[in-house]
Amino acid sequence: MIGVESLGGWGQAATVIGIVLLEAVVLYIGYGALEKLVGSKLIAAIRGDQ
Amino acid sequence: MDLFGIAVSLLVMFTGFGLLIGLLFGFFGMGGSFLVTPALLVMGYETDVAVASGLAFVFGTSVIATLKHRDLGQVDYKLGVLMIAGTTAGIEVGKQGLHLLQDLGLADTVVSVAYVGLLGGIGLFVTRQALKDDGGGGISHDVDVDDELDAEGIPEIAEKIQSYEVPPMMTLRGGVTVSLWMILAVAFATGLLSGFLGVGGGFIRMPALFYLVGVPVPVAVGTDLFEIVFSGGIGSFLYALDGAVDLAIVAPLLAGSALGARIGAAATSIVDEDEIKVYFGVMLLLGAIAVAVRKIGGVIEMPVLDTVALVIILGAALLVSSAVVYSSIQELRTMPADTETIPAD
Numbered sequence: 001m002i003g004v005e006s007l008g009g010w011g012q013a014a015t016v017i018g019i020v021l022l023e024a025v026v027l028y029i030g031y032g033a034l035e036k037l038v039g040s041k042l043i044a045a046i047r048g049d050q
Numbered sequence: 051m052d053l054f055g056i057a058v059s060l061l062v063m064f065t066g067f068g069l070l071i072g073l074l075f076g077f078f079g080m081g082g083s084f085l086v087t088p089a090l091l092v093m094g095y096e097t098d099v100a101v102a103s104g105l106a107f108v109f110g111t112s113v114i115a116t117l118k119h120r121d122l123g124q125v126d127y128k129l130g131v132l133m134i135a136g137t138t139a140g141i142e143v144g145k146q147g148l149h150l151l152q153d154l155g156l157a158d159t160v161v162s163v164a165y166v167g168l169l170g171g172i173g174l175f176v177t178r179q180a181l182k183d184d185g186g187g188g189i190s191h192d193v194d195v196d197d198e199l200d201a202e203g204i205p206e207i208a209e210k211i212q213s214y215e216v217p218p219m220m221t222l223r224g225g226v227t228v229s230l231w232m233i234l235a236v237a238f239a240t241g242l243l244s245g246f247l248g249v250g251g252g253f254i255r256m257p258a259l260f261y262l263v264g265v266p267v268p269v270a271v272g273t274d275l276f277e278i279v280f281s282g283g284i285g286s287f288l289y290a291l292d293g294a295v296d297l298a299i300v301a302p303l304l305a306g307s308a309l310g311a312r313i314g315a316a317a318t319s320i321v322d323e324d325e326i327k328v329y330f331g332v333m334l335l336l337g338a339i340a341v342a343v344r345k346i347g348g349v350i351e352m353p354v355l356d357t358v359a360l361v362i363i364l365g366a367a368l369l370v371s372s373a374v375v376y377s378s379i380q381e382l383r384t385m386p387a388d389t390e391t392i393p394a395d
Binding site: 013 | 304312
């Protein structure tokens with residue numbers, strides 16, 4: 001399980017939940033930036049605008 | 051070929067599956083564990099791993115969705131905390147009721163029938179409301195910045211509940227004033243159903259917040275997600291204590307779902323709201339049929355019906371998400387070039 005098996009009980013649980021939380025925040029920020037960058041271009045392409 | 055010790059094919063499959071689920075989650079504000087856990091079970095994962103990883107995935111997804119709703123001012127923290135308190139009490143009582151039924155040997159049948167009835171009932175209700183719609187009532191997951199958070203279009207049942215002025219009265223987002231006791235009663239009732247049916251309860255709470263408490267739909271969705279962050283977080287932490295959460299499943303699912311959720315949320319500002327309600331109702335109805343099929347499979351001892359049930363759920367998810375994407379593209383193409391679409395964020 002991506003190397004957290006060596007931690008026991010509470011430590012392992014906290015690490016797993018922390019990783020999920022961190023990934024969620026990184027994805028929120030990362031995809032948000034991506035959307036700002038290419039969102040309008042993508043919509044223009046779907047509409048067939050120049 | 052492996053990446054981080056995980057087969058690339060598995061990573062691609064989970065990311066794609068996550069994208070599909072995220073699209074539905076972003077569009078409707080529901081659909082997480084309801085799809086993930088059964089799929090993992092059919093793929094041969096142990097029950098505790100399937101449930102724990104499903105919960106951890108729901109936790110991650112709800113964190114992302116709550117952050118977005120918070121940015122849009124669509125989370126009522128006061129209501130959220132009250133809902134958590136009432137729901138927790140309700141879940142405990144629901145669990146006791148379930149244990150009682152287990153002792154009587156009736157739990158499985160009663161729970162399955164109640165689940166199918168509830169899912170089908172809400173599905174029919176929402177679809178009927180949408181088809182006869184007048185602009186008020188119904189479920190959608192509209193996260194537009196410009197959404198009016200006013201109390202117009204309050205369903206009749208909610209108006210009745212708000213008319214009981216038992217102090218202390220509370221003013222919620224959207225200008226809704228309702229008795230603290232009524233909020234706790236609604237929270238308790240939804241918790242009771244969650245505990246009894248053993249489900250997360252998002253599909254019960256979100257309609258309850260709108261139809262019973264009367265808060266506007268975007269606030270109902272945002273507040274429901276806020277509650278899921280806590281219930282999903284605590285639930286997955288408890289499972290993680292036993293090492294049941296598999297990050298090789300959760301991480302790619304979350305990566306796909308976060309992208310899908312952005313597309314789904316953006317689609318709500320493009321697709322007609324009545325169409326959204328019909329899609330939501332159809333999803334619930336097909337979910338009810340899938341649960342019924344699985345139950346029949348258990349009774350007549352035909353395990354193949356479990357797979358049929360999963361195919362129905364996945365087929366419904368694929369069908370509805372494809373319809374959402376198709377409708378969005380069609381709408382975009384027919385919109386005048388200078389029309390502003392509201393970004394999902």
